[in-house]
Amino acid sequence: MGIWQGPGGIEVEAVVFDDGPCLRVTRRISGERVLVAYCADVREVDKLVDLAELVKTP
Structure with missing residues (x-):
C-alpha cells in the first residue's frame, strides 16, 4: 500500500x-x-486534508 504525507505532519x-x-x-x-x-x-479524508498536498512516501 503506502503512506501519503502532507503538510503539518499529516499522514494518510x-x-x-x-x-x-x-x-x-x-x-x-x-x-x-x-x-x-x-x-x-x-x-471523508478530503474533509480533513487537502488531497492535492499529499505525496506518497517512497
Missing part, C-alpha cells in the same frame, strides 16, 4: 480496521503519531 495510510478497509489519518506531533480519524473513503 490504507489499513484494515474492524475487518474492513479504511484510511487512517494521523498527525506527527513531537515525533509521536496521533490519531486524527479513521475514514471510510477518500471523501
Whole structure:
C-alpha cells in the first residue's frame, strides 16, 4: 500500500480496521503519531486534508 504525507505532519495510510478497509489519518506531533480519524473513503479524508498536498512516501 503506502503512506501519503502532507503538510503539518499529516499522514494518510490504507489499513484494515474492524475487518474492513479504511484510511487512517494521523498527525506527527513531537515525533509521536496521533490519531486524527479513521475514514471510510477518500471523501471523508478530503474533509480533513487537502488531497492535492499529499505525496506518497517512497
